[in-house]
Amino acid sequence: MSIRSLIVLVFSAAMVFSCSDKGDSAKVNGKEKAEKTEQKTEAKQQQEKKIAEEPKKQAEKTKPVDVAKSAEKTEEKTTTTEVAEVKKGTLMFFMNPNGGPCIAQDKIINSIADKLEKKVDIVYMKTTDPMSRMAYNSYGVRMLPSIIILDTNGDVYKTFNPGIQSEEALLSGVDF
CATH class of the missing domain: 1.20.5 (Single alpha-helices involved in coiled-coils or other helix-helix interfaces)
Structure with a gap:
């Protein structure tokens, strides 16, 4: 080789x-x-x-929470038990924090917040929050501002048309 x-x-x-x-x-x-x-x-x-x-x-x-509250009346030297049921719905406010109509709707909600919070919890769902954006899809929100009222069971009670809602419309929408 x-x-x-x-x-x-x-x-x-x-x-x-x-x-x-x-x-x-x-x-x-x-x-x-x-x-x-x-x-x-x-x-x-x-x-x-x-x-x-x-x-x-x-x-x-x-979702609603049942609260049991016990109170002793020491003045009368008797014991009483009171059961208070706290059942509130939820107002879900879908908004863009930088949008003019959403800011205007937020001012309306804040002006009647005391009256609303007696009947519902107010939850803000913002476009800037990735977790909130999933709720947009879940509830079918396509335009802003949008408001959805959930009843005490967490089911949709009322869906407002997109746009600015008046104080009267919001207050009548939370009458369960």
Whole structure:
């Protein structure tokens, strides 16, 4: 065997081994990429699930709570137990904090907040809050400002047409 044949043989063997190494590393890189993609997909799904659960958590916070209150009347030397039921609905105000009509509606809500808060809890759902944006989709809100009233069970009681609502309309909308 000549030196030239030997060099060609060694060079060919080196090429075969280097190509097979590249194939193996490509397989490893492919597996790593697949694993990273899978991890990203799982993380994204978990994040989407968390965002989707936020309106449910918000609704759970607004559900009625029964409060038992015990009071002793020491003056009369008798014990009485009073049970007070606190059942309130929820006024969900979907708004853009920078929008003129939304700011105007917010002023109206704030002007009658004392009267409203006797019957409902007021919850602001802002476009600037990613968690609130999921509620926009859940309740089908497409235009702002929008107001939705939930009853004491957390079900939709009244949906106002998008736009600015008067004090009278809001107060009549919370009459359960």
